[in-house]
Amino acid sequence: MIKLVVFDWNGTLLADTRASVESVNQVLKKLGRAEPLSAKKYRATMTLPILEFYANYGFGRDYLKKSSILIQETFHGHYERRAAKARTRKGARKTLSWLKANGIGSIILSNHLASAISLRLENFRLAHLFSEVLANPDIHSIWKEKNKMRKLQDYLAAKGFAPGEVMLVGDSTEEIEIAKHLGMKSVAITDGFYSPRRLKSSSPDFIIGNLSDLIGVVKKSNGIPAGKKKH
Ligand SMILES: [Mg+2]
Incomplete structure (x- = not known):
């Protein structure tokens, strides 16, 4: 029961999937990846903790840890604005x-x-x-x-x-x-x-x-x- x-x-x-895909793409762009992810690619690769997700795109874990504030602020700054419409x-x-x-x-x-x-x-x-x-x-x-x-x-x-x-x-x-x-x-x-x-x-x-x-x-x-x- x-x-x-x-x-x-x-x-x-x-x-908010679309909002999240766009926000992750903002982060990837800031980290130096030129090509944005499609929603399909995002759904096929999204994983948590989020550090592992970015690591799977070829960024070193030490580099990601050092960039954590930048990553979090970039993601949340974009996400909150975008997801407000979701x-x-x-x-x-x-x-x-x-x-x-x-x-x-x-x-x-x-x-x-x-x-x-x-x-x-x-x-x-x-x-x-x-x-x-x-x-x-x-x-x-x-x-x-x-x-x-x-x-x-x-x-x-x-x-x-x-x-x-x-x-x-x-x-x-x-x-x-x-x-x-x-x-x-x-x-x-x-x-x-x-x-x-x-x-x-x-x-x-x-x-x-x-x-x-x-x-x-x-x-x-x-x-x-x-x-x-x-x-
Ligand atoms: Mg969920």
Whole structure:
């Protein structure tokens, strides 16, 4: 019985893939790479921690570490302006409202800035549909470590959720791996930051293309007959 759905933010709830591709290209340009990446190439190669992503494009790790302030400021400076225009992904409001109406909690788990996410949720008038935003306090923590799993683990332990009661939804292999590691169901969503091929290779329990499809996934998991609304 699913009681809590954990949503990734970037590429999952927020339609910011284009904004991220453009911002990464600004960084690559600053580092001296002339050729920008296409969205397809980005989806095929995006990886975290982000230092590894740039290292895979031939930049030395020492050089990247030395340039970290420049990289972070270039990325975030461009990204914040560009992503301010990004909308939520299709079906977000409908799905989140359905979950709430059916007594299922929603939280956000992200590597992004907690303050930036909370501000966007207020602007989208979606804040009331989430009970928690688990994210990073500053841009420097994003650079250094992958800490989503620890954050989620601590939260679930504090709130007393069993793994079988939680579903994790994300657009990258990171969320699928976390869900598997913690023994919860994973839902991968396409058209975000990762290619469908890479998502499939991590064997998520479900793959969806639209957030609205999540309603059917939860109904199935909770034994609610398809097509019948439970209000
Ligand atoms: Mg994401």
